[in-house]
Amino acid sequence: MPRAVRLVPPSVTRYAQYLDCVSDFAGTAIDGSGIRDPQQPPVTEGDVIDVVTARLAEEDPATELAEGWVHCTSRWIIDAETDEMLGFLAIRHRLTPSLLEQGGHIGYSVRPAARRQGIASRALDLALVEAELLGIGPVLVTCDEDNLGSRRTIENAGGQLEDIRDGKRRYWISDGNGDGPCSRA
Numbered sequence: 760m761p762r763a764v765r766l767v768p769p770s771v772t773r774y775a776q777y778l779d780c781v782s783d784f785a786g787t788a789i790d791g792s793g794i795r796d797p798q799q800p801p802v803t804e805g806d807v808i809d810v811v812t813a814r815l816a817e818e819d820p821a822t823e824l825a826e827g828w829v830h831c832t833s834r835w836i837i838d839a840e841t842d843e844m845l846g847f848l849a850i851r852h853r854l855t856p857s858l859l860e861q862g863g864h865i866g867y868s869v870r871p872a873a874r875r876q877g878i879a880s881r882a883l884d885l886a887l888v889e890a891e892l893l894g895i896g897p898v899l900v901t902c903d904e905d906n907l908g909s910r911r912t913i914e915n916a917g918g919q920l921e922d923i924r925d926g927k928r929r930y931w932i933s934d935g936n937g938d939g940p941c942s943r944a
């Protein structure tokens with residue numbers, strides 16, 4: 760039976776779950792979490808409060824961001840039945856030149872203990888609905904050439920490969936309205 764998931768906004772009420780989930784990554788990259796150095800992850804409740812505050816601010820179009828940063832909706836991936844935190848996902852509201860080349864609109868990661876159970880595939884489907892509500896489309900999602908799990912996740916969601924740039928496979932996922940690649944990049 761596939762695990763049902765939902766996406767929730769960052770919340771300090773989940774700080775213990777957050778720390779548990781982050782520690783599961785054991786210093787490896789946590790795509791979509793906003794944690795830039797996984798070797799120095801948040802470890803205290805105060806750290807989580809800072810993370811949540813920053814993530815929610817980044818989502819608000821009224822927030823002024825540093826040069827080169829774009830507004831971004833952060834979501835935590837939650838098991839819909841057990842309420843366990845399973846991973847992270849971020850939806851960038853627009854593409855900078857570097858996101859267009861490499862990063863794409865959506866980044867995600869699933870905690871190691873929950874991988875290969877269809878979590879990323881379902882989370883990406885839900886994120887695409889949120890992206891459409893945000894007026895983002897077509898959506899660019901990228902992965903490293905050797906990241907077979909992410910590649911399959913993107914292809915499961917209907918990603919159409921445009922090309923490979925500097926080792927990144929670049930896929931466009933259309934909202935079905937006939938937008939061509941790059942039309943809203």
Ligand SMILES: CC(C)(COP(=O)(O)OP(=O)(O)OC[C@H]1O[C@@H](n2cnc3c(N)ncnc32)[C@H](O)[C@@H]1OP(=O)(O)O)[C@@H](O)C(=O)NCCC(=O)NCCS
Pocket residue numbers: 788789790866867868869870873874875876877878879880881901902903906907908909911912915
């Ligand atoms: C990539 C990642 C998000 C996949 O998450 P997941 O929940 O395990 O993915 P799913 O269970 O939805 O699997 C999707 C598909 O990929 C396949 N897959 C998943 N991990 C795989 C692996 N390590 N090797 C080969 N195939 C893999 C699954 O079998 C499935 O294929 P199918 O639909 O053809 O059966 C997860 O491994 C992860 O968090 N990795 C580290 C961070 C990362 O790479 N993020 C993506 C950045 S682009």
